[in-house]
Amino acid sequence: MTPISNKHLANIISLGFLGILLIAFLLAKLPLEPLILYGAMSVLAVIFYSWDKYAAKKGNKRIRESTLHLTSLLFGWPGAALAQQWLRHKTVKVKFRRVFWLTAVINTSFFYWLYNQQQEKWFIYLKSMFVSLDIYSL
DSSP states (O other), rough: OOOOHHHHHHHHHHHHHHHHHHHHHHHSSSHHHHHHHHHHHHEEEEEEEHHHHHHHHTTOOOOOHHHHHHIIIIIIHHHHHHHHHHOOSSSSEEEEEEEHHHHHHHHHHHHHHHHSHHHHHHHHHHHHHHHHTGGGGG
16 A cells, blocks of 8 residues: 555645535535635635746746745635645745645634634624625626
8 A cells, every 4th residue: 555645645635625614515514605715715826826836937026935825824725735736836845835734724723713613703704795795796
């Protein structure tokens, strides 16, 4: 039996997390808004990583690592983890990878805390924010 590579482990963790959110939504344990938030921020993270990879190849202005980490911290870490592996970008820099996984742990812990402690208030606020931005009409 071969050990799981870092690439596969990152994909398993990020897709597993998104799968858990989807299952919780389907079981009516989680409203739609967190799924939208994680999905949108993950797409943004993939765009940022793609642009940074392109810029690195072309010698153009790069996206700051702090911006990539902030995107991960603000609910985009599943997409960032997938983009790192798909694009083979930022997978060798140990310091970057450590900070990245720290942002994922912080975000997931924060989300878990919100879900368990402040669920009703936070989700009502998130829903009102989505309504005011008219997200549902897209």
